[in-house]
Amino acid sequence: xxxxxxxxxxxxxxxxxxxxxxxxxxxxxxxxxxxxxxxxxxxxxxxxxxxxxxxxxxxxxxxxxxxxxxxxxxxxxxxxxxxxxxxxxxxxxxxxxxxxxxxxxxxxxxxxxxxxxxxxxxxxxxxxxxxxxxxxxxxxxxxxxxxxxxxxxxxxxxxxxxxxxxxxxxxxxxxxxxxxxxxxxxxxxxxxxxxxxxxxxxxxxxxxxxxxxxxxxxxxxxxxxxxxxxxxxxxxxxxxxxxxxxxxxxxxxxxxxxxxxxxxxxxxxxxxxxxxxxxxxxxxxxxxxxxxxxxxxxxxxxxxxxxxxxxxxxxxxxxxxxxxxxxxxxxxxxxxxxxxx
Amino acid sequence: xxxxxxxxxxxxxxxxxxxxxxxxxxxxxxxxxxxxxxxxxxxxxxxxxxxxxxxxxxxxxxxxxxxxxxxxxxxxxxxxxxxxxxxxxxxxxxxxxxxxxxxxxxxxxxxxxxxxxxxxxxxxxxxxxxxxxxxxxxxxxxxxxxxxxxxxxxxxxxxxxxxxxxxxxxxxxxxxxxxxxxxxxxxxxxxxxxxxxxxxxxxxxxxxxxxxxxxxxxxxxxxxxxxxxxxxxxxxxxxxxxxxxxxxxxxxxxxxxxxxxxxxxxxxxxxxxxxxxxxxxxxxxxxxxxxxxxxxxxxxxxxxxxxxxxxxxxxxxxxxxxxxxxxxxxxxxxxxxxxxxxxxxxxxxxxxxxxxxxxxxxxxxxxxxxxxxxxxxxxxxxxxxxxxxxxxxxxxxxxxxxxxxxxxxxxxxxxxxxxxxxxxxxxxxxxxxxxxxxxxxxxxxxxxxxxxxxxxxxxxxxxxxxxxxxxxxxxxxxxxxxxxxxxxxxxxxxxxxxxxxxxxxxxxxxxxxxxxxxxxxxxxxxxxxxxxxxxxxxxxxxxxxxxxxxxxxxxxxxxxxxxxxxxxxxxxxxxxxxxxxxxxxxxxxxxxxxxxxxxxxxxxxxxxxxxxxxxx
Numbered sequence: 001x002x003x004x005x006x007x008x009x010x011x012x013x014x015x016x017x018x019x020x021x022x023x024x025x026x027x028x029x030x031x032x033x034x035x036x037x038x039x040x041x042x043x044x045x046x047x048x049x050x051x052x053x054x055x056x057x058x059x060x061x062x063x064x065x066x067x068x069x070x071x072x073x074x075x076x077x078x079x080x081x082x083x084x085x086x087x088x089x090x091x092x093x094x095x096x097x098x099x100x101x102x103x104x105x106x107x108x109x110x111x112x113x114x115x116x117x118x119x120x121x122x123x124x125x126x127x128x129x130x131x132x133x134x135x136x137x138x139x140x141x142x143x144x145x146x147x148x149x150x151x152x153x154x155x156x157x158x159x160x161x162x163x164x165x166x167x168x169x170x171x172x173x174x175x176x177x178x179x180x181x182x183x184x185x186x187x188x189x190x191x192x193x194x195x196x197x198x199x200x201x202x203x204x205x206x207x208x209x210x211x212x213x214x215x216x217x218x219x220x221x222x223x224x225x226x227x228x229x230x231x232x233x234x235x236x237x238x239x240x241x242x243x244x245x246x247x248x249x250x251x252x253x254x255x256x257x258x259x260x261x262x263x264x265x266x267x268x269x270x271x272x273x274x275x276x277x278x279x280x281x282x283x284x285x286x287x288x289x290x291x292x293x294x295x296x297x298x299x300x301x302x303x304x305x306x307x308x309x310x311x312x313x314x315x316x317x318x319x320x321x322x323x324x325x326x327x328x329x330x331x332x333x334x335x336x337x338x339x340x341x
Numbered sequence: 342x343x344x345x346x347x348x349x350x351x352x353x354x355x356x357x358x359x360x361x362x363x364x365x366x367x368x369x370x371x372x373x374x375x376x377x378x379x380x381x382x383x384x385x386x387x388x389x390x391x392x393x394x395x396x397x398x399x400x401x402x403x404x405x406x407x408x409x410x411x412x413x414x415x416x417x418x419x420x421x422x423x424x425x426x427x428x429x430x431x432x433x434x435x436x437x438x439x440x441x442x443x444x445x446x447x448x449x450x451x452x453x454x455x456x457x458x459x460x461x462x463x464x465x466x467x468x469x470x471x472x473x474x475x476x477x478x479x480x481x482x483x484x485x486x487x488x489x490x491x492x493x494x495x496x497x498x499x500x501x502x503x504x505x506x507x508x509x510x511x512x513x514x515x516x517x518x519x520x521x522x523x524x525x526x527x528x529x530x531x532x533x534x535x536x537x538x539x540x541x542x543x544x545x546x547x548x549x550x551x552x553x554x555x556x557x558x559x560x561x562x563x564x565x566x567x568x569x570x571x572x573x574x575x576x577x578x579x580x581x582x583x584x585x586x587x588x589x590x591x592x593x594x595x596x597x598x599x600x601x602x603x604x605x606x607x608x609x610x611x612x613x614x615x616x617x618x619x620x621x622x623x624x625x626x627x628x629x630x631x632x633x634x635x636x637x638x639x640x641x642x643x644x645x646x647x648x649x650x651x652x653x654x655x656x657x658x659x660x661x662x663x664x665x666x667x668x669x670x671x672x673x674x675x676x677x678x679x680x681x682x683x684x685x686x687x688x689x690x691x692x693x694x695x696x697x698x699x700x701x702x703x704x705x706x707x708x709x710x711x712x713x714x715x716x717x718x719x720x721x722x723x724x725x726x727x728x729x730x731x732x733x734x735x736x737x738x739x740x741x742x743x744x745x746x747x748x749x750x751x752x753x754x755x756x757x758x759x760x761x762x763x764x765x766x767x768x769x770x771x772x773x774x775x776x777x778x779x780x781x782x783x784x785x786x787x788x789x790x791x792x793x794x795x796x797x798x799x800x801x802x803x804x805x806x807x808x809x810x811x812x813x814x815x816x817x818x819x820x821x822x823x824x825x826x827x828x829x830x831x832x833x834x835x836x837x838x839x840x841x842x843x844x845x846x847x848x849x850x851x852x853x854x855x856x857x858x859x860x861x862x863x864x865x866x867x868x869x870x871x872x873x874x875x876x877x878x879x880x881x882x883x884x885x886x887x888x889x890x891x892x893x894x895x896x897x898x899x900x901x902x903x904x905x906x907x908x909x910x911x912x913x914x915x916x917x918x919x920x921x922x923x924x925x926x927x928x929x930x931x932x933x934x935x936x937x938x939x940x941x942x943x944x945x946x947x948x949x950x951x952x953x954x955x956x957x
Contacts, residue, residue, distance in 0.1 A: 012782060012807075014819075047802045052635070062807050063820065066782070068799040070638055071809030072631070073661050079628040083635025083643070084799075086621055087594050091639065091799055109631070112624040312619055319614035326615045328587045332580065332751045336519070337570040338369045 005039050007032035009046060012066040023178030023204025024058050024125060030184035031061075031094075031123070037185075038192040044092055051094045052081040054101035057132050058125035058204075061096040075106025078113040081120050082308075089309040092192060095122040099140040100130050103159050107139075114168035116308040117196045123188070124161045124201045129210035142213070161201045162286035166279050166301055171196035173286065173301040177218045177228070178204040183297060190299060196307045203295075217290040227290050231298035233274040236266065237285075239294050246270070247285075247293075254284050256293060274302040343373070343402025344555045345410035346505060349427040350419030352385050352395045355498035360397025361746070362502055362516045365571045367401045368748045369515040373563030374401040374571075375712075375868065376746045377409035377942070382601070382685045389451050394426040404563050407712065408868030409745060411944040414554035415508070417501055419475070421449045421459070428463045436469045436554060438504065440497070442476035471551065475500050482541035483534040492531065496538035503542025508553035513539055564748060572749040574716040574742035575605030578646070578672055581720025583616060586642045588721075589728050589760035594641040596621045596632030598651060601684040602740040603674035606646040626654035630671065634658060637667050638808070640764075640798035642724055644670040649678045649691045652735075653698065660699045662733035663834060665808040666786070666794040668762070669732075670723045675739040675864075677940035686940040687740035689864050690915035695735040696893055696922065702831055704838045706734040707893040708845075711867035713742055714749040719890070721757060726841055728762040731793040737892075739914075741865035741942060765795040767803035778817065782806070785818035792837045838894055845891045847898035851875065856883030858956045859906035861899075863889045863919060866943055870912045873948035882956055889919065900927045910935055910955045912943065 010032050018024045039046065049067040053059035055074035062069030068091075072080050077095045085093045102110045102124055113120060129147065130136040136149040140161065144153040165173045172194040174187040184202060191198030203214045212219065217227035222241070229239035229247070237247040244259045246269035257264040273281070282301040288294060320326070346363065348356045357378055364374045379396040386393030400410030412432045418424035420443040431437065449456040460466060479497045480490075499520075506513055517536055524532035545551070572580070586593035597607040599622070611620045619636070623629040630645045637643035647655060652673045662669045675691045677683025695707045706726055710719035716738055723734040767783075770776045776787040776795070785806035787795050797804035806818065814821040815829050850859075852874055862870035867888045874886035885906065890896055903909050903923070908931045911920035917934030924932050935951050937943060 012805075013780060045802065047805055048800055050638075050799045062809070065807070066805055068638075068805050069807035069809075070635075070665070071807065071811065072634070073657050073810055076627060076631040076658065079623065079631035080635035080638070082628070083594065083596055083621065083632030083637075084639045085635075086619055086632065087592065087636035087641045087643075088639040088799065108624050109628055112628070316614045316617060316619070320617070323615040327754070328580075328583050328616065329753045329755075331583065331613070331616065332570075332753070333568060335570070336365065336515075337568050337751060338515075339568050340371065340564045340566050 002043065003045055005036040005046060007036060010035045010066055011064055014064055016064050017060065018057060019208055021205070021207035022057070023127065023202070023206070024061070026178040026181060027123065027125060027184060027202050027204060028061065028064065030181050031188060033181075034185045034188040034192065037189050038092065041189070041193050042092060048090060049092050049094070050084060051096060052077045052084065053096040054098070054106060055132070056098035056101045058096055058098045059101060075101055075104070076109060077101065078106060078109040078120070078122065082113055082116070082118050085118050085120055085309050086312055089119070089313055093120050094192070095120055097122060097124055099124065099126045099128060099138045099161065103139040103161060103164065111164065111168040114165050114170035114197050114199065117169070117171050117305055118308040119196055119310070121188070121192045121198045122200070124199060125204050126161055126201050127204045127206040127210055128158070128213045129206050131206045131209050135209035160286060161199070162300060163283055165199040166282050166286055169279070170199045170301070171303045171305050172198035172299070173282070174199070174299045175201045175203065175286070175297045177214065177224065177297060178202060179218065180224070180297070183230070187299065190302070194302060195310070196305060217295045227294050228297050229294040231272045231274070231285065231296055231300055233272055233299065233302065235272055236269045237272055238269060254288065254293065274299050275304070277303055342555055343400055343406055343410065344415070344553060345398060345400045345413040346415040347396055347398040347413035347427060347430055348417045348501065349394055349396040349423035351388050351422070352381065352393050353388070354395070354419045355495065356395045356397050356419070359498040359502045360399060361571070362519060363505055364399045364401065364746060366506055366511050366513070366515040367399070367509070368569065368571055370511045371563060372401045373404055373406035374399060374747060375406040375409050377741065378744045380685060389420055389422050389448060391422050391426045391452055394423050396427050398430070402563065406563070406747070407871060409942070411946060415505065417505065419443065419497070419501075421454065422452045425452045425454065425463065428465060431468070433467050434469070436471060437465065438471045438473055440475035441472035442474050473504065473545065478541050478545060479538050482538045485537070486530045486534040488530065488534055493534070496535050499535045499538035500542035500545070503539040504546045504551065507543040507546030508551050509556055513543055565750065567750040569748040569750055571746050572713055572717070573605070573744055573746045574710065574713040574738050575603070575674065575744070576609050577713055577716035577749065578720040578736070578738065579606045579609035581717040582610070582642065582644055582670070582724055583613060583618065584754050584757055585721045585724030585728070585760055586618070587754050588757055589642060589724070589762055591640065591642040591728060591762065593618045594633060594636035594643045595619070595646065596623050596629045596636065596643070597646045598623050598626045598629045600626070600648045600651050602676055602743045603646045603648045603651070603672065605743060606672060606674070626651040627658060630655040630658040633669055634662055634667055637669050638799070640796070642728060643668070644672065646672040646674070648674050648676045649694065650681065652691060652694055656699045659705065659733055660701060660703050661810045663699070663703050663705055664810050666731045667733060668727040670720070670727050670734050670736055672720070672736045672738065674743045675737060683940050685740065687865060687942070688914050688940045689739060689866070690918065691737065692892065692915065692918040693922065695737060702834070704835050704893065706732065706838055706841050707737065708734060708891055709737045709863045709889070710742060711864055711888055711890065713745050713747045716742055717749060722845065725758060725760045726844055728760055729793060730791060730837065730841060731763065731796060732837060737864065739865050745865070763789050763793045763796050765797055765804070766801055770795070775816070784816050786813060786816045788816070792833065792840060842891065842894040842897050845896055848887050848889065848896050848902060850885050850887045850902055852878035852885035853883045854885070855905040856885065857907050858884045858952070859903060859909045860884060860886045860912060860952060861889055861909060861919070862886065862912045863892070866912055866914060869943045869945050870948060873945045873952060876945070877949055877952060882953070884952065884956060892919070892922070895926060903927055903929050907931065908933060908955060910952065912948065914938070914940065
């Protein structure tokens with residue numbers, strides 16, 4: 001019989017130990033709210049959820065969950081989850097990872113999980129800092145960021161996790177903001193129900209070591225309305241409190257315009273196509289940075305292509321159809337053998 | 342009585358194939374065989390150069406053969422480069438068969454010799470050199486099939502095969518069956534051309550009365566009754582896992598990254614999707630072991646295969662498997678090191694890496710295989726230990742075992758030992774209140790009487806739990822940094838490994854039961870060391886040999902047997918790693934090391950001298 005769950009069914013009651021004000025609390029709550037809906041939509045029970053996490057503040061996530069969970073070594077969560085999902089396509093496999101975990105030490109596993117399109121649901125907690133080691137710059141820290149290991153400012157161009165995921169051909173890429181609880185929940189439900197590699201970049205605040213790193217575009221609802229754009233498939237790319245600002249294509253670049261100004265009408269505004277295989281516009285949208293552009297949130301990319309795990313299952317079924325009921329003995333005693341009598 | 346034959350030629354001359362077919366034909370005829378491919382790391386070095394020479398050695402004889410022999414009695418050299426590169430592997434009275442068509446002034450000059458003085462320069466004056474026009478014979482034999490010259494010349498190795506089989510009256514039936522199977526559906530003409538070349542070679546041997554060394558003494562009755570097949574170590578490892586998966590009811594998963602000389606295991610497993618085997622060719626060595634750990638968490642028999650450099654990369658994840666009590670088999674097919682080292686040469690220098698190469702006190706089971714066929718048994722045993730005791734096991738093989746072949750007596754899975762992983766359901770644990778906390782949640786480090794963590798596989802209702810690499814409170818499995826818990830868990834990790842000794846048979850001793858000298862060996866050296874000791878024992882020396890199969894925990898009986906001898910000599914292809922380890926755990930005052938660091942197999946005759954030197 002199908003079981004119905006509440007958010008509390010998915011937490012084990014251990015005290016949550018993130019700092020007060022940390023953005024991870026908000027993501028945790030959004031996950032708890034998302035899971036009953038995912039269980040319902042995928043029609044799977046709680047015991048078929050598995051959470052895998054690497055190392056870092058966000059990776060403590062699994063210890064608070066009442067699902068199967070595995071807190072592993074630094075950077076390798078995507079690889080462990082790949083093995084788990086390949087072996088067990090019946091499970092809903094989630095990965096909790098940070099910007100250091102997935103983009104520095106685990107960068108290789110991250111891009112290959114995207115490329116393979118293994119059916120994982122990866123939440124990338126992007127606070128643009130190393131929090132657990134107490135404040136060193138990360139691969140997503142803004143250029144010039146002063147930290148303990150960059151006392152004169154960083155000299156490295158940061159990664160955009162969403163851009164990297166799109167470049168590696170992840171089939172689902174979304175972005176959310178810690179304070180947007182409903183948006184986060186929606187992205188996580190969509191990502192979990194998407195067949196294939198789903199990357200949700202969560203812009204989270206580190207109140208201790210990188211406070212207000214996203215504040216310019218995320219601090220308040222009013223600021224978010226003006227400085228972020230919520231992308232929805234099939235809808236015009238509009239933003240602003242009055243929804244009169246929008247994106248148009250100017251040559252090979254995106255450009256922010258105001259409807260009704262400079263001759264631009266609603267018809268000129270781009271319509272979001274999350275389902276196109278082509279990565280060009282998705283990349284441009286994911287690359288937008290404040291203040292030149294609004295920061296894109298919502299589902300940036302959502303394309304259908306065969307998943308790694310389902311292809312493995314398909315090949316096995318094909319081979320088993322070709323050689324039904326084959327056993328190890330058939331292999332060992334078949335082919336070139338001889339008998340000594 | 343045994344004879345050693347070595348084939349050598351350009352990398353493209355098909356020497357590996359002729360070697361394999363000769364050994365399989367000999368085995369088919371009832372001989373004991375053991376092979377040793379000796380090929381360069383480069384895929385196709387320039388033709389006719391010493392760097393491009395590929396060799397294949399076979400030791401075959403009237404009894405079961407346990408190694409590939411020392412120097413060869415018969416050497417086939419397809420060109421001057423092959424002769425120059427491999428004549429050093431020949432006995433002083435070797436019969437050398439050369440393709441005389443290829444021994445031109447220019448070809449000999451290309452490798453830096455003068456055709457007039459070649460035999461003197463290579464010190465081959467006492468050899469019996471057979472100058473056979475192999476190229477011309479091939480062209481004549483296949484003329485009827487109108488192949489282009491390049492395709493025609495590809496049949497040269499079949500002339501060689503026919504010739505050498507003919508020298509020993511070994512039937513070409515097996516080879517013909519193989520050729521027909523390989524080519525018949527692809528290219529009928531090529532198939533017939535190869536068979537014609539094979540027959541031409543056989544006729545040449547008979548017509549010229551070319552008779553092999555020891556030929557008249559070699560009746561073939563080497564093997565016990567049973568069904569046999571030729572198997573190499575990599576294939577045997579793969580099949581051992583396939584058998585263990587079927588026996589245990591756990592699906593088989595292999596996550597690996599290609600690396601010489603281990604790749605053959607991944608390649609073999611990738612073929613068997615019909616048996617439900619899943620393989621992931623991972624993005625790197627770390628992902629190889631991590632995908633395996635993930636699959637194991639999900640309930641699979643999970644393995645990862647690698648060589649020394651890859652084991653180094655996997656070490657952190659191995660520590661996680663120890664910490665989280667994850668069943669896993671890591672196969673290290675050792676090659677020469679350090680660093681990239683000697684990819685195609687064999688060494689035993691990863692032993693201490695396997696033992697100690699992790700952060701923290703991180704004990705795990707280290708098991709070894711000592712012959713290609715034994716690779717099957719040890720892979721099976723490694724899987725049984727991993728699954729029943731919920732722990733990672735490192736299985737050490739090496740390049741010689743991986744590529745060497747010998748006859749393997751085939752057994753059915755029904756005749757193999759049982760494998761019973763401690764899989765549990767909520768109902769099965771209902772009586773065990775100690776497995777649940779006050780809130781009714783499962784304590785993930787609950788264990789059975791063998792200290793094996795209960796395996797609650799995702800999808801099992803009511804046993805949801807979290808594992809991890811952080812130190813844990815015993816049984817409860819919550820994070821704990823307390824000194825008491827860390828000490829308790831550390832002792833538990835050691836005890837879990839120690840208890841595995843009971844799963845592996847005690848060491849077997851060959852020769853004297855007590856006396857002056859015990860010789861120990863492991864891995865691919867066992868065959869030669871065992872034979873050297875057997876010969877000395879037969880000559881009256883109070884010497885014995887034992888094979889160390891389980892290194893951590895130390896196999897039962899090894900320490901006791903050592904104490905019955907005045908001296909212990911450990912023969913191994915490294916700087917003395919097993920000897921050093923034994924000195925650290927066995928209180929015996931005279932443990933000596935016979936260490937060879939040349940990344941080449943021991944030779945029986947030099948071994949005998951070295952052992953004698955330690956005997957007196």
